[in-house]
Amino acid sequence: MPIKPLRKAVFPVGGLGTRFLPATKALPKEMLPVVDRPLIQYAVDEALEAGIEQMIFVTGRGKSAIEDHFDIAYELETTMAARGKSLEILDATRLKPGAVAYVRQQEPMGLGHAVWCARDIVGDEPFAVLLADDFMLGAPGCLKQMVKAYNQTGGNMICAMEVAEEATDKYGIITPGARDGALTEVKGLVEKPKRGTSPSNLAVIGRYILQPEVMRVLEGQEAGAGGEIQLTDAMARMIGSQPFHGLTFDGVRYDCGDKAGFIQANIAVALTRDDIGPAVREFVAGRC
Secondary structure: OOOOOOOOEEOOOOOOOOHHOOOOOEEEEHHHHOHHHHHHHHHHHHHHOOOOEEEEEEEEEHHHHHHHHHHHHHHHHHHHHOOOOOHHHHHHHHHOOOOEEEEEEEOOOOOOHHHHHHHHHHHOOOOEOOOOOOOEEOOHHHHHHHHHHHHHOEEEEEEEEEEEHHHHHHEEEEEEEEEOOOOOEEEEEEOOOOOOOOOEEEEEEEEEEEOOOOHHHHHHOOHHHHHHHOHHHHHOOOOEEEEEEEEEEEEEEEEEEOOHHHHHHHHHHHHHHHOOHHHHHHHHHOOO
């Protein structure tokens, strides 16, 4: 069976962002900036680099700033143009008409439920899922690395990362099969296993390529860990019926759902910038 091309990506952005209160009381956590670009912009840029044609945002109440960010800002752009300022900096924020869709997740019932909310737009096509607060730095980007592997294997693919044994209870964990370099056959998935019971230290990180059949699994999915509908549980039920692999990301991941990880990401990106890198490097060196 030929491998269907990947054209669509789902961005679950309906979460409340409670770990960053009060900053996220009125600002979506996905709009928190890493230096001068919001987290969601980095994720969309990663998807575009990987050849994604349609972005599907699963939103919630109070997330209109995300829609505004990817829209034309007429007053801002008119004012900037009148003052002779370049609009190039805004190019990446203008998604083409028809290249973006929004659907509302009406209640916070977990990642699996958020993905399921996009079922009618996804249709009968494979799709990617990107979690914006998993901030991935690499060249090429994480999803492009995954798409390259997917075009060889087909089926379902998840991003994998080795974590410390004592941290396995915080992640979905892979039961590994055959390994071929960065590619690992997925024999099983366990969501947040109790310490000492983890089948490996390969954790599932917030990038996925999934076949549309997962939507039918999610349709009848019962609540799992945390009382939420877990995407990991639904993916686990796909194992054996379709090819399933994990790709270890060649790059660095920062957990921007965590305050320390968010600060680390800002510093890491700032240090790569020609405009602010020297000043930040001097500041950090003076305090270490």
